[in-house]
Amino acid sequence: MFRKFDIRIPFLLALNLLYVFIISTVNSELAPYVCLMLPAVFIVAPALFLGFGGMLFVVGVTAFFAEATTPVRTGMTAFVWLLAAFWIHGWRYRFKTLDSLGIMGVSQAANLVIILVFAVFMKGDGAGFMQYALRLGADMLASAAVLAFCAKFTVSLPVSIMGALGLDITVSEGD
Amino acid sequence: MALRKFTAVRNIAIFAGVLAACLLAPAVVRHYTGKAFEEFRAPLDAIPSQLNDLEKFWDLRMNYSKSELIEVGRDLARLNAGYAIKLTENEALKSRVESLEKILSLPGEEKFKMEVARVARRDINAWWQHLIIRKGAAHGIREGYAVIYGGGVVGRVVKANTYTSVVELVSSRGFRMAAHFLGEDRPVIYQGAGSLSFQDARGEVRDVPADLKASTLKPLQLVTSPLAGSFPDGILIGDVIDLTLEPDGIFRSGTVRLPRTLGGVREVAVLIPVSDLMEE
Numbered sequence: 001m002f003r004k005f006d007i008r009i010p011f012l013l014a015l016n017l018l019y020v021f022i023i024s025t026v027n028s029e030l031a032p033y034v035c036l037m038l039p040a041v042f043i044v045a046p047a048l049f050l051g052f053g054g055m056l057f058v059v060g061v062t063a064f065f066a067e068a069t070t071p072v073r074t075g076m077t078a079f080v081w082l083l084a085a086f087w088i089h090g091w092r093y094r095f096k097t098l099d100s101l102g103i104m105g106v107s108q109a110a111n112l113v114i115i116l117v118f119a120v121f122m123k124g125d126g127a128g129f130m131q132y133a134l135r136l137g138a139d140m141l142a143s144a145a146v147l148a149f150c151a152k153f154t155v156s157l158p159v160s161i162m163g164a165l166g167l168d169i170t171v172s173e174g175d
Numbered sequence: 176m177a178l179r180k181f182t183a184v185r186n187i188a189i190f191a192g193v194l195a196a197c198l199l200a201p202a203v204v205r206h207y208t209g210k211a212f213e214e215f216r217a218p219l220d221a222i223p224s225q226l227n228d229l230e231k232f233w234d235l236r237m238n239y240s241k242s243e244l245i246e247v248g249r250d251l252a253r254l255n256a257g258y259a260i261k262l263t264e265n266e267a268l269k270s271r272v273e274s275l276e277k278i279l280s281l282p283g284e285e286k287f288k289m290e291v292a293r294v295a296r297r298d299i300n301a302w303w304q305h306l307i308i309r310k311g312a313a314h315g316i317r318e319g320y321a322v323i324y325g326g327g328v329v330g331r332v333v334k335a336n337t338y339t340s341v342v343e344l345v346s347s348r349g350f351r352m353a354a355h356f357l358g359e360d361r362p363v364i365y366q367g368a369g370s371l372s373f374q375d376a377r378g379e380v381r382d383v384p385a386d387l388k389a390s391t392l393k394p395l396q397l398v399t400s401p402l403a404g405s406f407p408d409g410i411l412i413g414d415v416i417d418l419t420l421e422p423d424g425i426f427r428s429g430t431v432r433l434p435r436t437l438g439g440v441r442e443v444a445v446l447i448p449v450s451d452l453m454e455e
Contacts, residue, residue: 027296031298031299032346032438118302131368134372139372
């Protein structure tokens with residue numbers, strides 16, 4: 001990982017921080033009616049395009065930035081995100097062609113699993129289980145709808161930007 | 176072949192180490208890591224808010240003619256003149272109260288100083304209801320301080336970083352305080368209803384004396400009680416629109432309708448106790 005400088009690592013980290021900025025702003029305007037939870041946006045592209053160490057660094061740092069104010073133990077969010085990134089990284093060859101359906105499928109699956117894990121670990125704010133489930137369900141539905149539109153975009157964007165700079169970025173071959 | 180095996184084992188070992196560090200790092204390491212990232216993250220919250228202010232400035236500059244802006248400025252000047260007169264009256268009343276307190280040897284009333292702050296971000300989901308404001312410990316804000324706005328109570332400061340603070344909203348399930356109805360002395364308990372989907376924010380009121388009644392046509396106004404400690408007396412919390420008798424038959428409980436403007440509040444005031452300022 002340290003033998004030569006990989007420009008993709010700071011590039012994908014910068015893109016992820018921009019996504020944190022955008023999603024925070026959108027959620028701030030949509031509050032209190034719905035909250036978009038899109039951890040897959042920060043995980044899928046680094047897991048596909050980076051080597052193992054680069055993926056660990058980018059996803060780990062983004063997890064701390066995105067959830068620095070979470071009531072969960074610091075590190076728990078990074079733990080869950082890294083597990084999801086590890087799983088996607090192991091299966092990255094299946095998405096070599098970067099087809100829309102495949103990318104959307106893996107993004108939706110990762111998003112759903114991460115949110116459900118948080119739903120189990122985090123104490124709800126609702127007055128009872130029904131209110132908690134209703135609120136969580138509404139947020140998950142809205143998040144899935146938005147992810148259906150933006151999943152492929154968040155994977156093609158780094159390819160497009162790097163292509164415009166004359167650099168090729170494809171699914172990572174080795175670690 | 177051997178190299179590939181070694182690489183795979185090395186990767187898994189690094190990964191397991193990082194996971195273990197995330198989960199099992201000592202509390203001190205987690206505390207300082209969390210704090211460091213919060214401070215790094217603070218500009219991510221403050222910058223969109225400041226860009227919003229800049230956008231409003233350019234919107235006014237580009238989309239309104241000079242004469243329109245002059246008219247608005249003139250109307251604001253009239254409003255300001257009215258407020259300046261009220262401020263003068265206020266000062267006169269305050270000095271009268273102070274002189275009466277001196278004569279009667281009564282303790283002073285002014286307990287709080289207001290620190291106005293802009294809301295940088297709203298963070299409301301199924302797990303928590305927070306506002307991030309653009310002032311923090313550097314401005315004298317500490318955990319537990321009350322936060323209000325023009326429409327009433329906003330919440331309480333739960334975390335004060337250097338330049339930003341996290342405020343738990345009055346509609347949050349974890350927010351609870353002593354209150355009373357306007358025109359009534361008897362204390363009641365207010366608690367937020369928590370995250371609701373596609374509904375306006377609400378709260379609950381408990382331990383209401385059985386002789387009190389409320390309805391949509393004649394709601395009771397719920398205000399803060401000095402028993403709460405961090406809040407002064409008489410700040411609006413919301414309207415109680417229904418009260419039902421508890422099974423014990425002694426008290427009533429009901430729903431508190433919080434002001435609609437709470438969801439879109441842009442500026443808040445943090446109440447800093449005067450005693451804390453004097454200690455510093």
